[in-house]
Every structure is written in C-alpha cells, then in structure tokens.
Amino acid sequence: MxxxxxxxxxxxxxxxxxxxxxxxxxxxPAEARESNKVPDKAIGLLYDSTLCIGCKACMSGCKEANELPLEDTIGEKLWDTPLELSGKTYTVIKVYQHGTMENKDKAENGFAHIKRQCLHCVDPSCVSACPVSAMLKRPEDGVVTYNKDACIGCRYCVAACPFGVPQFQYDTPTPQIAKCQLCKHRLAEGKIPACAQQCPTGATLFGTYPALSAEIERRKALKPGEAALYPRRTVDSGDNHEKPAPEYVEHVYGQKDAGGTQVRYLAGVPFDKLALPVGLPDRSYAADSETLQHTLYGxxxxxxxxxxxxxxxxxxxxxxxxxxxxxxxxxxxxxxxxxx
Ligand code: SF4
Ligand code: SF4
Ligand code: SF4
Incomplete structure (x- = not known):
C-alpha cells in the first residue's frame, strides 16, 4: 500500500x-489583529518630489554617513552611479521622463524625481516576517532597525516588503540585509538623517510625525502658483526658501498605503509613474498575515x-x-x- x-x-x-x-x-471566528498605530513619538521624513532637483546630494550623504561603498554601473570607476537600491545603496533618486520632458512635475511631456528608501512602515511586513527579530520596529519612535548579528540570512524580509526595499548582499562572503535605518546612529548623537541634512531644497525633510503631517496639510492647502515658503532640513529649522506652490496630486503616499508609513511623499505626478506600488490596502499586510497565522495555529x-x-x-x-x-x-x- x-x-x-x-x-x-x-x-x-x-x-x-x-x-x-x-x-x-x-x-x-478568527480574532482579527488590527493594523498597528503610529507610535506617540514617531519621527519620519517627508519627500516632496516637486522640490527635488535631482542633485543626489542625499545619496552621497547617505553613503558617507553609513560608510557604504561606491557603486559603478557605467564602468567609468569615477562616480557613484547606483540605478536602484542594492546591498551598497540605501537610497536612490530616480527620474520619471515622458515625451519632450519640458514640464517639471507633470505627467505629460514632463519629468519628476522620486527618492527610494525604506519607508519605515507603521506596521512593517519585514518585522512580522523575520523569524529571529533581526528586523525590529522601535516602539518609541517607530524607526525600523536591522540587527546583523541576529540575522540568519533567510531573506523573508526581502520577500515580505511590499516596497521592494531590503536588499541581500549577494556579493560578499558575509552578507547582510541592506536597508535605511533612518540614520539611527546619527539620531543617537542628536543629529538628523544625513539625506535631510544634505538636501539643499528641503525636498527631503526630517521631523516628528505630527509636525510632518501639519506640513503636508499646509502644502496641500496652498493655491498652485502662489508664493510659498519651504523649510530645509527640519520642519522648524527656520531656514526657508520661497517658490511658487506646485499642483500636487491628491494622493499623499504613505498616509494610508499598506497601513501607513513614517516616510511620506508628495508629488505632482501620479505615484504609479514614480516607481511606487499603488492600490495597496489601508490595512497592513502584517495584520492580515498574523491574523491568518493566529487562526491556523492559535x-x-x-x-x-x-x-x-x-x-x-x-x-x-x-x-x-x-x-x-x-x-x-x-x-x-x-x-x-x-x-x-
Ligand atoms: S518599507 Fe519594507 S523594509 Fe521598510 S519598514 Fe516597510 S516593510 Fe520593512
Ligand atoms: S535616513 Fe540615513 S540611511 Fe536612510 S536614506 Fe536617509 S541618509 Fe540614508
Ligand atoms: S538632495 Fe534633495 S534635491 Fe537633491 S536629489 Fe536629494 S532629495 Fe532631491
């Protein structure tokens, strides 16, 4: 038999x-686990694509602050030229281009920039998927950290992230997962993340979650074309520059997407054109998968x-x-x- x-x-x-x-x-009946909420002392970034000039100072600042090697993708061995996130690159500026590319922040015959990095999800899938708690969300400020000593290299976090962020270092004998940790070492020294520190236009802005929420609301309420002030580095730095308000798309990326993120985005071009996944549910994937697990095992x-x-x-x-x-x-x- x-x-x-x-x-x-x-x-x-x-x-x-x-x-x-x-x-x-x-x-x-299954006991549904709700999506986690934004921590009380949450911090984060606001990336405003309409302020970004594509200078990539954020990228070089990130490399320097995190002691990451240069990445040569064009064979000149002169410049750091990553095209995507990788084991050597925690953040990358990409560009959308269409037609004649004469209109900044317009989809039609236009162009726009987008910054890729870890979004520091409110309820992160990478943390939920990690079997050894190498990925952790700090309860106080919500920064999503990575502990290389705890990591067993299973790459569940790579598969679980809805934004394609964590990268496995395939080309080293001692591979780790590479991803932005919001410059936690700089935060510990009372500094702000290097990318926000280096950005000359305030396109990458650091602040508390509520302060960034208020700044998002302020910008969304501006009339397109009217003169407006934009802070550099932090919301309350007082170092402002003036420029006409842009026309934003309605969607504030990260406000609700996949349960919300602590890195949020404003743009003049729809986010599906800016290399970010759209149509994600408001409920986090971590809540869904843990509800299923508890139903099956609990x-x-x-x-x-x-x-x-x-x-x-x-x-x-x-x-x-x-x-x-x-x-x-x-x-x-x-x-x-x-x-x-
Ligand atoms: S963007 Fe990806 S890697 Fe970053 S916290 Fe969210 S799930 Fe984790
Ligand atoms: S917060 Fe730090 S690690 Fe993250 S993208 Fe900015 S500079 Fe890089
Ligand atoms: S430093 Fe600021 S303006 Fe320059 S590419 Fe980065 S986000 Fe854009």
Whole structure:
C-alpha cells in the first residue's frame, strides 16, 4: 500500500474524528489583529518630489554617513552611479521622463524625481516576517532597525516588503540585509538623517510625525502658483526658501498605503509613474498575515489537520500493513520511496 500526498490530504480532510474536530475549530471566528498605530513619538521624513532637483546630494550623504561603498554601473570607476537600491545603496533618486520632458512635475511631456528608501512602515511586513527579530520596529519612535548579528540570512524580509526595499548582499562572503535605518546612529548623537541634512531644497525633510503631517496639510492647502515658503532640513529649522506652490496630486503616499508609513511623499505626478506600488490596502499586510497565522495555529486548525492526516495515515497504514509491507510517506519526484 502506498500513501501519496494526495492520499494523506484526503485522509486528513475525510471522515476521521480528528478531522471533524478540526472542522469545528475552523468554524470558530478568527480574532482579527488590527493594523498597528503610529507610535506617540514617531519621527519620519517627508519627500516632496516637486522640490527635488535631482542633485543626489542625499545619496552621497547617505553613503558617507553609513560608510557604504561606491557603486559603478557605467564602468567609468569615477562616480557613484547606483540605478536602484542594492546591498551598497540605501537610497536612490530616480527620474520619471515622458515625451519632450519640458514640464517639471507633470505627467505629460514632463519629468519628476522620486527618492527610494525604506519607508519605515507603521506596521512593517519585514518585522512580522523575520523569524529571529533581526528586523525590529522601535516602539518609541517607530524607526525600523536591522540587527546583523541576529540575522540568519533567510531573506523573508526581502520577500515580505511590499516596497521592494531590503536588499541581500549577494556579493560578499558575509552578507547582510541592506536597508535605511533612518540614520539611527546619527539620531543617537542628536543629529538628523544625513539625506535631510544634505538636501539643499528641503525636498527631503526630517521631523516628528505630527509636525510632518501639519506640513503636508499646509502644502496641500496652498493655491498652485502662489508664493510659498519651504523649510530645509527640519520642519522648524527656520531656514526657508520661497517658490511658487506646485499642483500636487491628491494622493499623499504613505498616509494610508499598506497601513501607513513614517516616510511620506508628495508629488505632482501620479505615484504609479514614480516607481511606487499603488492600490495597496489601508490595512497592513502584517495584520492580515498574523491574523491568518493566529487562526491556523492559535485555533489549532493547521496542526489539527496535520494530526488528522497522520492519524488517518497511521490507521490506514496499520490496517494495510498485513496486506502490504511497502509504506511510503511521500512520493519522491524521481520516483524513489522512503521506507518508514
Ligand atoms: S518599507 Fe519594507 S523594509 Fe521598510 S519598514 Fe516597510 S516593510 Fe520593512
Ligand atoms: S535616513 Fe540615513 S540611511 Fe536612510 S536614506 Fe536617509 S541618509 Fe540614508
Ligand atoms: S538632495 Fe534633495 S534635491 Fe537633491 S536629489 Fe536629494 S532629495 Fe532631491
């Protein structure tokens, strides 16, 4: 008698007493885990694409502050030229281009910049997926940190991030996960993140979450074309420059996307053109996946189904044992057998 996967699952779902118990458990209502909330002392960044001039001072500031090597993608060995986030690059400025590219921050015949980095999600999937808590969200300020000493290199965080942020360092003998940690070492010294420090226009702005929320509201309320002041480095630096208010798209990226993020974006071009995923749910993926896990494991449904399968298999195996001594737990792809 041979027990294949199909037999195993059929037995598990069949009329055994254990499977019946599982079905009862399955009908129990799942206790849904809500998306986590923004921490009380949350900090973050506001990136305003309409202020960005594409100078990439943020990128070189990030490299220097985090002691990251240069990345040569054009073979000149002169410049740091990353095209995307990588094991050597925590932030990158990309550009949208269309048609004649004469209109800044317009989709039609226009161009616009976008800054890629970790968004420091309010309820991060990378933290939820990490089996050893190498990825952690600091409860006080919400910075999402990475502990290389705890990391086992499973790359679950890479797969789980909806924004494609964490990068595995494939080209080193001691690979780590590379991602922005909001310059936590600079924060510990009372400094602001290097990218906000270096940005000459205030396109990358550091502040508390509420202060950045107020700044977003202020900018959204401006009449396009009217003169407006824009702070550099921090919301309350007092170092302002004046420029006509742009026409923003309605969407404030990161306000609600995938449960919200502590790095938020304003832009004049729809975000689907700016290399950011759109149409994400307001509820975090971490809340969904943990609700499912708790339903399956907390309600003992998955272990129960497995147990039912084992019980059924054992019962059937013992019944058939007298007729046939050949007992295989699983089929092997190459047609081999495992004897129990
Ligand atoms: S953007 Fe990705 S890596 Fe950053 S906190 Fe969110 S899930 Fe984690
Ligand atoms: S906060 Fe620091 S690590 Fe993150 S992108 Fe800015 S400079 Fe780089
Ligand atoms: S430093 Fe500021 S203006 Fe320059 S590319 Fe970075 S975000 Fe844009």
């Amino acid at each position: 041979s027990i294949t996967r199909r037999n195993f699952l059929r037995n598990a779902a069949g009329g055994t007493a254990a499977a019946a118990a599982c079905a009862t458990l399955a009908s129990m 309600g003992l449904i998955l272990p129960g189904v497995a147990l039912a399968g084992l019980v059924a298999a054992a019962w059937k195996g013992s019944k058939d044992h007298h007729d046939d001594d050949d007992f295989d737990m699983f089929d092997h792809p190459e047609g081999g057998k495992t004897h129990g």
